[in-house]
Amino acid sequence: MKAGIHPNYVESTVTCSCGNVFVTRSTKPTLRTDLCSVCHPFYTGEQRIVDSAGQVERFTRRQEAAAANAGRKSKRQRRIDARTQVGADVTGDDAEDTADDAAAVAQA
Template sequence: MKKDIHPEYREIVFKDVSSDFEILTRSTMKTDLTTTYNGKEYPMIKLDISSASHPFYTGKQKILDTEGRIEKFKKKFGSHYASLGKKK
């Protein structure tokens, strides 16, 4: 490998700010933030969402009801919009 062309590969803490979940891993990302993890100080990257807070992984996923969407539209707007598309 060539010297001085590769980014620094180091241990870093990723912290999910919505659930206070932290994970220690290795990365080349740069940051000025630091945190203490298991008694040692590491650079930290803040995350908005992770597997600890994502609805798909936590089981709090909302399932949308797609049945009756056309009927709801017709009930709300009537046949007025249907007649606009027809040419006489």
């Protein structure tokens, strides 16, 4: 190995957020972590959600908003429905646009 280019590999103390402390080797003398083998759901067998950045709450908020808006139609869908109602007068270029829009909605 070339001398002087490699970092020092020292004993390191790892501290978990659950309070567990263990010693290993690393280039840094102290490390902090959110999970370890004592508190990780895979090792403990618990069914719990580990979320330190708030991503789970954000996801649930988005799901609730989507469920609340499930019955609403988009502006485009309302426009298509208005054009394709029974008895509507559709001629010329509008007829082509309506067919294209209806085909796009059918694919979605």
